[in-house]
Amino acid sequence: xxxxxxxxxxxxxxxxxxxxxxxxxxxxxxxxxxxxxxxxxxxxxxxxxxxxxxxxxxxxxxxxxxxxxxxxxxxxxxxxxxxxxxxxxxxxxxxxxxxxxxxxxxxxxxxxxxxxxxxxxxxxxxxxxxxxxxxxxxxxxxxxxxxxxxxxxxxxxxxxxxxxxxxxxxxxxxxxxxxxxxxxxxxxxxxxxxxxxxxxxxxxxxxxxxxxxxxxxxxxxxxxxxxxxxxxxxxxxxxxxxxxxxxxxxxxxxxxxxxxxxxxxxxxxxxxxxxxxxxxxxxxxxxxxxxxxxxxxxxxxxxxxxxxxxxxxxxxxxxxxxxxxxxxxxxxxxxxxxxxxxxxxxxxxxxxxxxxxxxxxxxxxxxxxxxxxxxxxxxxxxxxxxxxxxxxxxxxxxxxxxxxxxxxxxxxxxxxxxxxxxxxxxxxxxxxxxxxxxxxxxxxxxxxxxxxxxxxxxxxxxxxxxxxxxxxxxxxxxxxxxxxxxxxxxxxxxxxxxxxxxxxxxxxxxxxxxxxxxxxxxxxxxxxxxxxxxxxxxxxxxxxxxxxxxxxxxxxxxxxxxxxxxxxxxxxxxxxxxxxxxxxxxxxxxxxxxxxxxxxxxxxxxxxxxxxxxxxxxxxxxxxxxxxxxxxxxxxxxxxxxxxxxxxxxxxxxxxxxxxxxxxxxxxxxxxxxxxxxxxxxxxxxxxxxxxxxxxxxxxxxxxxxxxxxxxxxxxxxxxxxxxxxxxxxxxxxxxxxxxxxxxxxxxxxxxxxxxxxxxxxxxxxxxxx
Numbered sequence: 001x002x003x004x005x006x007x008x009x010x011x012x013x014x015x016x017x018x019x020x021x022x023x024x025x026x027x028x029x030x031x032x033x034x035x036x037x038x039x040x041x042x043x044x045x046x047x048x049x050x051x052x053x054x055x056x057x058x059x060x061x062x063x064x065x066x067x068x069x070x071x072x073x074x075x076x077x078x079x080x081x082x083x084x085x086x087x088x089x090x091x092x093x094x095x096x097x098x099x100x101x102x103x104x105x106x107x108x109x110x111x112x113x114x115x116x117x118x119x120x121x122x123x124x125x126x127x128x129x130x131x132x133x134x135x136x137x138x139x140x141x142x143x144x145x146x147x148x149x150x151x152x153x154x155x156x157x158x159x160x161x162x163x164x165x166x167x168x169x170x171x172x173x174x175x176x177x178x179x180x181x182x183x184x185x186x187x188x189x190x191x192x193x194x195x196x197x198x199x200x201x202x203x204x205x206x207x208x209x210x211x212x213x214x215x216x217x218x219x220x221x222x223x224x225x226x227x228x229x230x231x232x233x234x235x236x237x238x239x240x241x242x243x244x245x246x247x248x249x250x251x252x253x254x255x256x257x258x259x260x261x262x263x264x265x266x267x268x269x270x271x272x273x274x275x276x277x278x279x280x281x282x283x284x285x286x287x288x289x290x291x292x293x294x295x296x297x298x299x300x301x302x303x304x305x306x307x308x309x310x311x312x313x314x315x316x317x318x319x320x321x322x323x324x325x326x327x328x329x330x331x332x333x334x335x336x337x338x339x340x341x342x343x344x345x346x347x348x349x350x351x352x353x354x355x356x357x358x359x360x361x362x363x364x365x366x367x368x369x370x371x372x373x374x375x376x377x378x379x380x381x382x383x384x385x386x387x388x389x390x391x392x393x394x395x396x397x398x399x400x401x402x403x404x405x406x407x408x409x410x411x412x413x414x415x416x417x418x419x420x421x422x423x424x425x426x427x428x429x430x431x432x433x434x435x436x437x438x439x440x441x442x443x444x445x446x447x448x449x450x451x452x453x454x455x456x457x458x459x460x461x462x463x464x465x466x467x468x469x470x471x472x473x474x475x476x477x478x479x480x481x482x483x484x485x486x487x488x489x490x491x492x493x494x495x496x497x498x499x500x501x502x503x504x505x506x507x508x509x510x511x512x513x514x515x516x517x518x519x520x521x522x523x524x525x526x527x528x529x530x531x532x533x534x535x536x537x538x539x540x541x542x543x544x545x546x547x548x549x550x551x552x553x554x555x556x557x558x559x560x561x562x563x564x565x566x567x568x569x570x571x572x573x574x575x576x577x578x579x580x581x582x583x584x585x586x587x588x589x590x591x592x593x594x595x596x597x598x599x600x601x602x603x604x605x606x607x608x609x610x611x612x613x614x615x616x617x618x619x620x621x622x623x624x625x626x627x628x629x630x631x632x633x634x635x636x637x638x639x640x641x642x643x644x645x646x647x648x649x650x651x652x653x654x655x656x657x658x659x660x661x662x663x664x665x666x667x668x669x670x671x672x673x674x675x676x677x678x679x680x681x682x683x684x685x686x687x688x689x690x691x692x693x694x695x696x697x698x699x700x701x702x703x704x705x706x707x708x709x710x711x712x713x714x715x716x717x718x719x720x721x722x723x724x725x726x727x728x729x730x731x732x733x734x735x736x737x738x739x740x741x742x743x744x745x746x747x748x749x750x751x752x753x754x755x756x757x758x759x760x761x762x763x764x765x766x767x768x769x770x
Contacts, residue, residue: 027169156181233501346616373636378426395434426492564590587613697738706733
């Protein structure tokens with residue numbers, strides 16, 4: 001069928017109209033634009049496909065506001081790039097200056113191209129040996145695409161706006177700004193917009209700090225502007241992965257929701273804004289410092305993608321992002337002829353030994369890792385230069401002879417030992433940072449971002465930021481990493497980023513450099529992975545300080561948080577999954593009490609909370625009794641049975657009236673089975689806890705609901721407080737329809753606080769009639 005159509009007509013006032021309607025039927029999403037005369041387009045529909053696309057031409061008259069008293073002759077109806085020339089009097093969204101003088105542009109559209117672009121791979125999922133198996137389809141990916149050329153000829157600024165409706169149902173828009181005149185055109189901000197319906201009147205974002213990332217916050221979408229800016233050279237802990245607006249009270253399973261995300265790892269802003277004259281707009285873009293982007297004649301700047309996701313509930317919104325990211329990574333594997341593999345279970349040494357490295361300890365830890373079912377062993381900070389603590393040596397990417405002397409107990413010997421055990425070997429780097437107490441800094445003080453010749457930015461963690469926009473600094477960092485990957489046979493890099501990027505001026509150019517620094521980081525990721533096929537790189541940033549689609553397209557996973565306390569992780573992981581698919585979220589089983597909070601928790605909770613993600617261990621197994629090692633191995637083995645499905649499953653979260661409980665799950669694409677986790681974070685007002693609803697299942701099918709084997713014996717685990725048996729908590733479980741499970745739900749076990757259990761729903765065999 002036709003995925004994009006163009007219609008022509010006239011408004012009641014005689015204005016010539018061009019309408020574009022695009023849809024992705026499989027994703028159950030469509031949008032419509034109307035161009036009045038030669039103005040930039042208005043978004044008149046974003047939601048489910050329309051039965052009569054031709055009617056979108058009338059949406060201009062249906063939605064255009066009347067002129068009212070005390071305002072301009074044209075009542076503001078924001079385009080995709082609102083400016084004062086269209087009577088937008090809210091915050092400036094198009095900030096450009098020529099030779100220091102701000103320009104007020106009015107863009108006249110000269111060309112509209114609306115077409116289905118056939119490019120890129122489409123994949124078909126089958127099954128092989130009971131697990132997902134992907135093949136490339138014969139037909140290329142079909143993407144409805146609108147490209148608009150517009151120009152302010154008097155002020156010599158051209159705009160090329162592109163909007164795509166991805167097969168996942170995501171809308172992507174970006175803009176290229178071209179200087180067509182003389183003099184320098186400086187770009188400060190280009191904040192693109194999606195208009196949203198009037199009843200999208202509540203905002204959901206996330207806030208946070210180190211060890212408590214992505215904490216949800218809600219507020220009314222009132223008149224005025226709500227903005228979340230990230231100005232630390234990374235999204236940072238307080239960033240909101242999505243800015244979502246919707247009907248009052250929207251949740252994971254209900255309510256129309258419209259979400260925006262800026263696919264960029266540098267400085268950016270997400271905003272929601274309403275004027276007294278308009279419906280709301282949401283959007284965002286990169287924020288640039290003065291002089292950071294200065295265009296000569298014919299030079300251009302292209303914004304990052306602003307991405308929008310629509311859904312009935314946040315689960316549908318998130319599923320679109322997950323599908324998109326998963327396809328990007330399938331594309332990388334296919335283009336580089338790399339066979340896909342399940343996510344290897346990781347043991348990371350940080351909370352096990354910190355800086356106390358030695359060959360004998362780490363080989364013994366590797367042995368325990370093998371016993372636990374681990375497949376990847378990662379050596380964290382402390383292996384290089386003078387790095388015996390976090391005050392020195394950072395940037396000296398040469399193996400420390402003090403800790404790892406050449407010979408039979410070298411770092412190479414450890415890597416060989418780990419490989420000999422059948423494990424992959426990983427190593428920690430922090431390529432963007434340097435300690436002032438380091439050979440690198442002493443030799444090249446000009447390789448550091450700093451505001452003036454004589455003053456460094458305020459330090460963080462005794463660190464400064466390496467100027468990767470300097471080709472010499474870039475070559476040194478890339479060369480050191482490339483050499484070590486080859487010499488040690490590194491399979492995996494844990495890439496950290498611990499300092500806020502502030503006062504980021506390159507001594508080489510004298511200009512702010514966050515934009516170019518971000519591009520340099522992307523380039524190291526992709527160049528290293530291309531040079532070493534199969535190498536994987538994790539994006540860690542003091543935990544979850546750099547999580548966005550820009551980094552997710554080049555990294556293989558993110559570290560969700562430096563806090564592995566499972567009580568804290570319950571919501572950190574839940575709200576991280578609004579953007580990030582579970583197989584890309586590092587979720588580790590740590591010690592008890594947790595190092596970051598000193599909270600004691602059961603091993604069952606710690607393992608259950610790591611079960612759906614990229615499972616790992618952040619724990620000194622050398623200090624644990626064999627009983628706990630054996631229990632860990634049992635859960636790891638259970639995880640391995642399901643992880644390949646987790647990487648294609650739909651993530652679901654249930655809305656519960658009880659703030660003390662969480663219900664999270666993953667559902668197979670064909671809805672044949674699902675695994676859910678019920679968590680009792682604190683005690684509830686209801687005792688025992690009320691039934692929980694299970695989203696995501698086929699409402700008209702019958703399912704057998706029963707405990708997962710690792711959670712079956714509640715008495716043995718000593719995590720429950722029910723004084724009589726729970727009727728369905730048995731190997732055979734109970735049979736219920738998907739509709740009943742989603743409507744009234746099922747009673748969870750009565751658990752002590754800070755406990756969790758896993759259970760499954762599997763299509764019941766069809767019983768034949770007698």
